[in-house]
Amino acid sequence: MDNNNNSIEDQPAGKKKPTTVLLIPCLLITTSMLLLYLSQKKIILISSTTTTISDSDHSRLRYDPCVGRYIYIHNLPSRFNKDILQDCESISRPKDKTSMCRYIENSGFGPQMGDGDSTDSKYSRSWYATNQFMLEVIFHEKMKTYECLTSNSSLASAIYVPYYAGLDLRRYMQWSCNVSERDAAGKEMFKWLKKQPQWKGLSGKNHFLVTGRISKDFRRYSEDNSSWGTNLMLLPESQNLSFLTIERSPKRQNEFAIPYPTYFHPNSVVEIRQWQDKMKLTNRTVLFSFAGAQRPSKNYKGLVRTQVIEQCNSSSK
Structure with missing residues (x-):
């Protein structure tokens, strides 16, 4: 977990990396949902041991706030995430008014809106022009600072696969790209995963992947080049993964719906309450x-x- 724990961009000296408190409860809820799903499938195994455990170890385990919440991040080859961002023009479509390269700024939040330092500005420093398809980047960057991140996969209750499937799809959205080109990265990613010891134990049943597009975009049933999307979620290995995706399929038990990112990324609970109070006082007809x-x-x-x-x-x- 070295390369992928670096920021997606070099932060200028003195510039604080943006954070958001809204993603913290989202991560906690997501983790709880995953653990509940895994436990229902009897994937979480409880083993007994005859080894004597000291009182200090008992105390540490009892008061460890991360027990049951540890998450391990796979250090995927950079071609599945970082390289996609470095070649950001490839994920910009001809009809896009703004290059996708701009939206990679600020850990995926995009350009800051307005002058947050001005007293007459209608935007605080927590408002960004966030692109709707940047969820994969935002989630990955947030996970790098997750309080219960572990480098010991044996402690992890869930394992995160930071593959930017939605952004990868944008590179091949032209109708001139055939299905083999669109499906290649997903198949290569699973080929790499299946070689990892973390996968072999449960065949990926404790793994999860975040996509920044709707589930339908990854369920292409036809091999016709004119058909839309990729077949990522139809691959045999995908049946074991949990997917956090926009607009989940109601027929799939391993998909969990998460929202598109918004423009508002508050840094504190106080800022959230200030915005809520402002909305309550607004005369909305x-x-x-x-x-x-x-x-x-x-x-x-x-x-x-x-x-x-x-x-x-x-x-x-």
Whole structure:
């Protein structure tokens, strides 16, 4: 766990790396969900021993706040994460108004919004122009500072696989790319994982992977080059993994839904409460909001987003 524990960018001298308290409860909830799932599948094994344990060891285990929460991070080859970011222009699409390279700044939060030091600025220093597809980077960077991270995989209750599957897919979203190109990295990643001792014990059943795209993008059933996405989640090895993904499939028990990242990345509980208080005092006459664009489709009239957009456009407010 050496190379992947380095920051994705060199931080300028005196510039504090951004943190967020919102991801801390998210990580705790995620860990609890994973442990519950693994225990239901009888993956967590409790063994007995006749070895005498000293009183000091008993005390250490009893009061260790990380017991049951330890997480180990696989040190994947850089081609599965860091190299993707270094070649950031490859994950920018021709129609993107802004290069994806900008969104890699600040550990995946993206460029800071406004002048956080100005008293008249409407943005605090915790607001960033965060790209919706940067969750894999944000999660990975946060996990590097997780309080119960361990370099001893035998202590880990869960093992994190930091493969940027969603960003990797963006490199091959042109229709000119065939399915073999799109699927190659996922297959290579599993080939590497299966050689690791951490995988061999439970065949990956205590492993989890975070994707910054919807589950459907990784479930391509056809081998037709015109079909969308990759087959990552359909590979035999994927059936043992737990996936933290946007818009999980309701038919899959090993998928857990997590939200897209927002622009607000507060540094303290106080800042969260200040924002909540501000919202409570705001005079909001419309208690509904929708963020999304029209989707080109032959049956676009039947799409929920189409109906929402039409109703919003026809509203007098």
